[in-house]
Each structure stands twice: as structure tokens, then as C-alpha cells.
Amino acid sequence: MPKWGMVIDLNKCTGCGSCVNACRMENNIPVVGAEAAQEGRTMDWMQIITEYDGEYPNVRITHIPRPCFQCGNAPCVIVCPVHATFVNEDGLVGQVYYRCIGCRYCMNACPYTAKCFNYFKPETPKEYEVLLNPDVTRRMNGVVEKCSFCHHRLALAKDTARYEEREVREEDYQTACLEVCPTKAITFGDLDNQEHEVHHLMHSNRAFRLEESLGTDPKVYYLKREDK
Amino acid sequence: MNKMKLSIVRSGGRLLLVSFLTTLLIRCNSNEEIVQPIEYNHYVHFNDVGLDCTDCHLGVEDKINATIPTIEICSSCHEDMNGESEAEAQVVEAVSNEDEIPWQRIYVLPDHVFFSHRRHVKSGKISCKVCHGEVENLHSPPRKQIVPITMGRCMKCHDNKSISNDCITCHV
Numbered sequence: 001m002p003k004w005g006m007v008i009d010l011n012k013c014t015g016c017g018s019c020v021n022a023c024r025m026e027n028n029i030p031v032v033g034a035e036a037a038q039e040g041r042t043m044d045w046m047q048i049i050t051e052y053d054g055e056y057p058n059v060r061i062t063h064i065p066r067p068c069f070q071c072g073n074a075p076c077v078i079v080c081p082v083h084a085t086f087v088n089e090d091g092l093v094g095q096v097y098y099r100c101i102g103c104r105y106c107m108n109a110c111p112y113t114a115k116c117f118n119y120f121k122p123e124t125p126k127e128y129e130v131l132l133n134p135d136v137t138r139r140m141n142g143v144v145e146k147c148s149f150c151h152h153r154l155a156l157a158k159d160t161a162r163y164e165e166r167e168v169r170e171e172d173y174q175t176a177c178l179e180v181c182p183t184k185a186i187t188f189g190d191l192d193n194q195e196h197e198v199h200h201l202m203h204s205n206r207a208f209r210l211e212e213s214l215g216t217d218p219k220v221y222y223l224k225r226e227d228k
Numbered sequence: 229m230n231k232m233k234l235s236i237v238r239s240g241g242r243l244l245l246v247s248f249l250t251t252l253l254i255r256c257n258s259n260e261e262i263v264q265p266i267e268y269n270h271y272v273h274f275n276d277v278g279l280d281c282t283d284c285h286l287g288v289e290d291k292i293n294a295t296i297p298t299i300e301i302c303s304s305c306h307e308d309m310n311g312e313s314e315a316e317a318q319v320v321e322a323v324s325n326e327d328e329i330p331w332q333r334i335y336v337l338p339d340h341v342f343f344s345h346r347r348h349v350k351s352g353k354i355s356c357k358v359c360h361g362e363v364e365n366l367h368s369p370p371r372k373q374i375v376p377i378t379m380g381r382c383m384k385c386h387d388n389k390s391i392s393n394d395c396i397t398c399h400v
Contacts, residue, residue, distance in 0.1 A: 086395070094396035098340065136400060137340035152342065152400040159292060159344045162351045 002168070003091045004149060005191035005219035006175070007201040008065055011226060012185035013048075015063030019177035019186065020046050023067075025131065026150060026176035028138050030120055043116045045147035046177050062225050065186070067177065068093060068114040068147035069210070069218030076106035076115060085144075091219065092149055100143040107144055111211050112218075115146040149188075150175040170196050191219065261371040262332045267315045274364035277305075281356045281363075288356070292344045296331045299323060334373055335360075342400045352389075 023029065023046040032041050046067050053060040070093045076085050077093065084099035085106055107115045122138035124131075132138070135152045139145050157172035170189045178186040189196030198221075201207065206224040273279045282288045284297040303323045309316060322329050337343055348354045357363070361374025375381075386393045 088394045088396055089392060092396065094394070094399075096395045096399055098399070099395075134339070135342075148396075148400075151396055155342045155397070155400060156292075159347050163290070163346050 001089055001091070002190040003192045003219065004070070004154070004173070004189070005091075005198055005202070005221065006067065006149070006178075007187045007198045007207070007221045007223060009185045009187075009201075009223040010062055010064065011223065012183040013063045013065060014183055015048050015050060015061070016182060017048060018180040018182060019065055020044055020048060022176045022180040023147070026133055027136050027148070028122075028132050030122070030124075032120065036119070041117075041119045043118060043145065045114075045116070045145070060227070064210075064222065065177070066112060066114065066210075067175075067220060068149070069112055069216070069220045070149055072217030072219065073215060075109040075111065075214075075216060079105040079109040081105065090154065092151055092154075093146075094151070095144065095146055095148065097137065097139050097143045097145065102142040102144060104144060111214055111216065115144050118143050118145055262334055263371065264332055264369040265330050266318050266369075268369045269313070269315065270363050270366045270369070272311075272367075288345050289350050290346050292346065294345045296333065299326065299328050302329070334370060335377060337377075340399050342398055352391075358385075 023044070024031070027045060029043050029045060032043065036042070046065060049064040049066050051062040051064060053062070070091065072087065072091060074085070074087055074093050077087055080086075081103060082099055082101055084096045084101070086094050088094045102117065104117055107113075107117060118139050118141050121141045124138075135156070153175070154168075154173050157168045161168045161172060170193075173188075175186070175188050178188050187198050187201055189198040191198055191202055193199055201223065202221045204223060206226065207221045208224055209218050209221055212218075273284075284301050286295050286297075286301070288294040299322055302319055306316065306319045306323050309320055319329070348359075349356070359375060359377060361370075363370065363374065382398070383393050385391075
């Protein structure tokens with residue numbers, strides 16, 4: 001089975017936030033407004049963590065885009081009491097919203113804070129309904145949600161591949177954050193497939209994973225920032 | 229006193245559980261009958277004319293979603309009367325006015341379900357009647373799902389055919 005994964009080049013990321021917005025649009029993530037944001041109720045599946053090194057005026061800023069890392073040994077899966085979150089056969093960490101009871105154990109267990117709780121009923125003004133993605137369900141309030149590696153795109157890719165009697169190709173399944181990245185900092189594909197670019201990038205000298213010592217086996221690799 | 233409180237809490241809990249399950253059952257197995265605007269006769273189209281499901285319901289074999297026939301499809305045969313039925317007269321009138329017939333959908337999947345017709349029909353080689361029943365023998369349009377589509381039914385079929393029952397295969 002393929003092992004879908006992502007490599008993010010921190011040299012290339014400018015922290016523009018395109019990936020965050022593309023993710024919102026692709027996955028029907030509601031905009032919560034300033035007041036709810038103050039209360040920490042934003043629901044960004046993709047977040048940009050900004051790291052500052054040094055003191056003004058010699059500050060070195062690194063932007064780290066953070067999707068769900070789709071851990072092979074996911075801590076969120078271990079703690080879920082209702083099996084609403086699980087690692088599937090493609091190695092993706094699934095989240096079944098209709099099974100989730102909103103206990104938020106998984107949010108606490110995730111060392112990367114990749115999960116968020118949905119406080120809001122899905123409400124969209126009529127004039128904005130055309131902007132919703134029909135391929136992605138709108139989550140109800142009271143459930144935990146997270147980046148799915150645009151798993152609905154995999155469903156479509158698999159469907160097309162099966163119809164055309166072939167395997168899923170690298171270009172068939174690409175995430176929304178990757179598509180909009182202006183500097184092409186994100187690469188996506190099958191980590192085990194030598195024909196995919198991610199396979200070579202993950203073995204680069206610059207490659208590392210966040211909190212690797214925890215043994216979570218994340219499928220998102222970063223390429224270390226190097227100052228020229 | 230404590231025992232009494234406990235029993236009240238328990239019975240309240242049971243009541244809640246029962247009402248929750250009842251609502252769930254009612255929602256899942258809605259028996260509401262759907263009346264179509266025209267008394268369409270599947271039997272005649274199948275057996276007398278010799279049409280197949282895919283002649284009018286496009287997309288079954290090559291698209292993710294199958295379709296309810298548009299007036300354009302009806303117009304390929306019904307620009308003039310072929311028989312004497314009242315239903316056909318209504319179709320011919322709709323064709324001449326280029327009005328879409330407001331057919332009502334009977335099979336509506338919730339938005340969190342991904343289902344591909346072509347994957348089941350072309351790749352899986354499942355015939356239409358496995359999920360839609362013996363529609364070809366109906367003289368009037370079905371008023372509800374002949375074979376009720378439930379998740380349990382999908383999973384049973386997947387189990388029998390050794391197909392993945394992984395949640396996110398179907399739930400997006």
C-alpha cells in the first residue's frame with residue numbers, strides 16, 4: 001500500500017498564508033470571526049507556526065506550515081474512546097465526524113496541536129453557499145476535526161484510477177495547500193515510491209520531522225532552513 | 229432517598245436513550261412516499277421498447293453520479309405520441325414546451341458519504357437491481373426505495389466481496 005506523505009521546504013516557505021486559505025476553502029472550514037478567535041476557537045487545519053531567532057535588528061524568522069502529520073503511531077488514535085479516529089490502510093489518520101463524541105482526548109494527546117474542536121453549527125449565508133466544496137462534508141458542532149491530507153481527493157483519484165484500470169499516479173492526488181503554494185515549498189506523494197519526488201526529498205540531508213523522539217512516526221518531513 | 233434518586237436518574241437515562249434511538253430509526257427508515265409528477269412506466273420502456281437503465285440514466289457507467297433523465301433525453305423519443313397513455317401526453321407536452329419535468333429523487337445520500345456509480349457498476353460489475361431492486365417490472369414510478377439503502381447493507385456487501393470497510397473509504 002502507498003504511504004502518502006508530505007515534504008515541506010522551509011527554505012522556500014515565505015509564510016504568505018496561501019496554504020491556510022486554500023485549506024479553508026477546500027475543506028469548508030468556517031471563518032469564526034474576531035471574538036471567537038480571541039477565545040481560541042479558530043479551526044485552521046493548516047497553521048503557520050512562526051519561529052523567531054535572535055534579537056532585533058538581527059532576527060531570523062522561520063515559517064513552519066503545520067498540517068496534520070498523519071502519524072503512523074498516532075497518539076490521538078490510542079486515546080479515542082469511540083474509534084472515531086484511526087490509521088487507515090493508506091496510512092492516513094481518518095476522523096469520522098459522525099462517530100466523534102467531542103471528548104477532546106485526541107486534542108490533548110496530539111503533540112503537534114493539529115486537531116481543533118468545532119464550536120459552531122455549519123451556517124453559511126446563502127450568497128456564499130456556492131463557495132462550498134460539495135466533496136467535503138460540513139462538520140456539525142461538538143466534534144473534533146483536523147487536516148485529512150485532502151483525503152476526498154484521494155477518493156476521487158482512486159475512483160478515476162480504478163475506472164481507467166491503472167494505479168493512482170503522483171499527479172492524481174495532490175493536496176489543496178500544495179496547489180496554491182507560490183514558491184512550491186510543499187511536495188506530496190507516496191513516500192515509499194521511488195518514482196515520487198517526496199521519496200528522494202525525505203532522504204535529503206536537510207530532512208527532519210518535528211518531535212521525532214516521541215516515536216509518533218509523522219508522515220510530514222521538513223527540509224531544514226539553511227541561510228545562504 | 230438516594231436509591232430513589234438513582235432510579236429516577238436511571239429511568240430518565242433510559243427514556244433519553246430510547247427516544248434517541250427512535251428518532252434515529254425514524255430518520256434512517258423514512259417511510260414517506262414520494263409521488264412523481266408523471267406516472268412513468270418502467271415496464272413498458274424495458275420490456276416493450278427494449279431500453280436499458282443506462283439509456284436514460286446517464287453517468288451510471290462512466291461518472292461518479294448517475295442522473296435522472298432530463299427533458300432532452302425524453303425528447304429523443306417523445307416529440308410525438310407513440311401510444312395513447314395520459315402520462316405520455318404529459319411528457320410530449322413538456323417536450324414541446326421544453327419544460328423540465330420535476331422528477332423527485334428517491335435515492336439521496338447524506339453529504340458525508342462518497343459513492344461512485346462507475347466504481348460499483350463498471351469496476352465492481354454490480355447490476356443496478358442489487359441496490360435499486362426490480363424496477364423494470366414496475367408499471368408506476370417507485371414511491372420509495374425498493375431496496376432500502378442503509379450503511380449496514382453497504383458494509384455487508386463489502387464484507388461478502390472482501391472489499392475494504394475502512395470508514396474514510398466512503399465517509400469524507
